[in-house]
Amino acid sequence: MSTSAIIMMLLVQGTVTAITGYLFYKVLTTKPNPEPDSYIENDSDPR
Amino acid sequence: MAVKEAWGSRIGLILAMAGNAVGLGNFLRFPVKAVQNGGGEFIIPYLVCFFVMGLPLLFVEWGMGRYGGKFGDHSTPFILNNMTKKNFWKYFGVFGIFTNFGVIAYYTYIESWTLAYVFESIKGTFVGMDIQAVGNFFNEYVDIKSDGSIFNWPMKAIIFFTITLAINIYILSKGLSGGIEKAAKIAMPLLLVFGLFLAIRGLTLGKTGECVGCDSNVALAFIWEPSLNGLWNFKTWLEAAGQVFFTLSVGMGTIQCYASYIRSKDDIALNAVSAGFMNEFVEIVLGASIVIPIAVGYLGMDWVMENAGFMMAFKTMPFLFDNWGATLGIAAGVMWFGLLFFAGVTSSLAMGTPWMGFMEHEFDWSRKKAAFVFGCIVFVLAIPPIVLFQQGVFDEYDYWSGTVSLVVFALAEVIIFGWVFGIDKAWHEVTHGADIKIPIIFKFFIKWVTPLFISVVFIGALIKPNGDQWADAWNSFSSGNGWIFDNGSILNQIFRFNTPSSELKWFVEGSPTSLFFVDMSRLLLTLTFLFVCYLVFIASKKRKNKIPVEHK
Numbered sequence: 001m002s003t004s005a006i007i008m009m010l011l012v013q014g015t016v017t018a019i020t021g022y023l024f025y026k027v028l029t030t031k032p033n034p035e036p037d038s039y040i041e042n043d044s045d046p047r
Numbered sequence: 048m049a050v051k052e053a054w055g056s057r058i059g060l061i062l063a064m065a066g067n068a069v070g071l072g073n074f075l076r077f078p079v080k081a082v083q084n085g086g087g088e089f090i091i092p093y094l095v096c097f098f099v100m101g102l103p104l105l106f107v108e109w110g111m112g113r114y115g116g117k118f119g120d121h122s123t124p125f126i127l128n129n130m131t132k133k134n135f136w137k138y139f140g141v142f143g144i145f146t147n148f149g150v151i152a153y154y155t156y157i158e159s160w161t162l163a164y165v166f167e168s169i170k171g172t173f174v175g176m177d178i179q180a181v182g183n184f185f186n187e188y189v190d191i192k193s194d195g196s197i198f199n200w201p202m203k204a205i206i207f208f209t210i211t212l213a214i215n216i217y218i219l220s221k222g223l224s225g226g227i228e229k230a231a232k233i234a235m236p237l238l239l240v241f242g243l244f245l246a247i248r249g250l251t252l253g254k255t256g257e258c259v260g261c262d263s264n265v266a267l268a269f270i271w272e273p274s275l276n277g278l279w280n281f282k283t284w285l286e287a288a289g290q291v292f293f294t295l296s297v298g299m300g301t302i303q304c305y306a307s308y309i310r311s312k313d314d315i316a317l318n319a320v321s322a323g324f325m326n327e328f329v330e331i332v333l334g335a336s337i338v339i340p341i342a343v344g345y346l347g348m349d350w351v352m353e354n355a356g357f358m359m360a361f362k363t364m365p366f367l368f369d370n371w372g373a374t375l376g377i378a379a380g381v382m383w384f385g386l387l388f389f390a391g392v393t394s395s396l397a398m399g400t401p402w403m404g405f406m407e408h409e410f411d412w413s414r415k416k417a418a419f420v421f422g423c424i425v426f427v428l429a430i431p432p433i434v435l436f437q438q439g440v441f442d443e444y445d446y447w448s449g450t451v452s453l454v455v456f457a458l459a460e461v462i463i464f465g466w467v468f469g470i471d472k473a474w475h476e477v478t479h480g481a482d483i484k485i486p487i488i489f490k491f492f493i494k495w496v497t498p499l500f501i502s503v504v505f506i507g508a509l510i511k512p513n514g515d516q517w518a519d520a521w522n523s524f525s526s527g528n529g530w531i532f533d534n535g536s537i538l539n540q541i542f543r544f545n546t547p548s549s550e551l552k553w554f555v556e557g558s559p560t561s562l563f564f565v566d567m568s569r570l571l572l573t574l575t576f577l578f579v580c581y582l583v584f585i586a587s588k589k590r591k592n593k594i595p596v597e598h599k
Binding site: 012019020 | 053054087271335480
């Protein structure tokens with residue numbers, strides 16, 4: 001495998017992995033909106 | 048009476064959306080397309096298409112869905128109706144329900160193969176089999192005959208299909224948070240774990256000594272060797288755009304349905320990008336590292352170039368895994384077919400939701416009733432591709448429902464969103480409540496570039512020249528000899544230019560021909576489309592007596 005192929009593979013796969021990881025980190029750490037929001041698991045009273 | 052649906056959690060929604068996008072194509076279509084289009088030459092156009100067509104389409108569909116949800120619309124007919132205020136468009140939105148019937152009918156059948164192969168792997172069926180025996184096993188499983196018989200009656204496959212459909216119906220009947228979301232929370236992590244194991248194996252396989260050139264690094268070098276040649280090749284762009292389009296499950300109405308349960312103040316931008324990138328992770332990182340590298344590792348690049356295709360999953364992979372010894376081979380088989388099953392089931396569940404949303408909200412059907420009737424319709428639609436597998440019915444469903452309808456509907460929706468609804472309102476829909484800042488360039492993409500790309504994909508499919516040789520076809524056309532259509536082009540599929548009139552017969556010596564079955568399957572799909580149109584018409588009349596519901 002040539003150096004350029006290794007660089008391309010690491011660059012593309014690494015970038016996609018890093019962006020995916022960052023986006024999931026952001027989803028998990030973003031403060032939820034005040035109720036009523038779209039999600040029922042964080043409701044104090046089930047709908 | 049219909050129960051009000053809602054998502055349980057944000058991460059559950061994203062996993063369900065990613066599960067909708069991640070399908071068999073991530074592991075099979077992408078690597079095969081990469082190999083067929085020059086490996087490294089394909090990657091750059093593919094990435095460009097993802098950014099200028101894939102991501103904007105996700106924004107469009109998420110935006111349309113959340114907008115529709117404000118008015119209690121959970122399926123595309125009335126989402127389009129509300130956006131355009133024109134009756135005509137709601138019948139165009141029928142594609143967002145119809146397509147799912149056509150696709151799930153054969154997709155669940157493939158899904159059932161993966162479930163059956165999980166059990167066969169556990170039983171050790173493939174241990175010690177050579178590649179010919181593995182291929183024959185598949186042919187027997189789907190009852191492919193070489194004696195000219197018309198019908199295939201694969202009883203075992205029909206039983207597994209029924210079980211798979213029942214699993215789908217059961218989960219659908221449990222609703223969004225209690226069924227689909229729970230399934231995605233189990234299936235997606237397991238899919239990632241199985242995929243990572245097999246991808247690491249593919250990346251580290253190296254030389255196996257099975258043949259000269261049997262080296263997984265040869266495959267990786269081919270796929271990843273950077274090349275700008277693809278940038279000047281129209282066919283490569285067409286294939287890359289097609290792959291991005293199909294991998295994201297756009298043009299089906301499923302994303303709109305899922306997003307319609309999000310309130311207007313909640314984010315869709317970060318959700319859409321997260322689900323899209325998760326799909327790309329599975330495709331580019333995992334999908335590119337499993338089938339082709341492992342196959343080249345044991346069979347060589349020449350064999351792969353000649354035989355790369357969808358059926359490698361069933362006809363080749365069990366043989367390749369068996370090279371790793373009985374125990375690891377069985378484990379790899381379970382993981383491979385297990386991840387394909389999970390990828391399939393999360394997609395097929397999404398295909399059920401537009402119908403569920405439509406019947407629950409327009410006709411006040413209960414979840415169980417909607418799910419049961421959906422299962423019955425799918426079962427009836429699935430019988431022809433199963434028993435007439437060799438007559439081309441399976442391919443016919445895939446062509447019209449799984450390819451043409453998607454492109455037509457996606458082109459319509461992106462024009463409606465960016466032009467009829469208006470780009471400023473559309474951009475507001477996408478960015479309102481966003482947890483990330485979307486670069487303004489995407490507004491330009493949604494209005495201009497994405498419709499242009501999809502138009503090119505559609506025209507490319509409409510007039511695809513023989514063997515994808517665009518230069519030859521153009522030379523023939525410009526020299527007055529006419530355009531040479533490919534058999535797979537839409538125009539040839541409709542007008543059958545390439546078929547001699549002597550072969551355009553439904554019956555030969557009293558026996559029905561393949562053409563007869565192909566035309567009957569087209570008729571069945573058309574009737575299904577008209578049936579959904581009729582339901583939309585009835586729902587529309589019912590709506591006139593109702594006051595629109597808006598939730599914020």
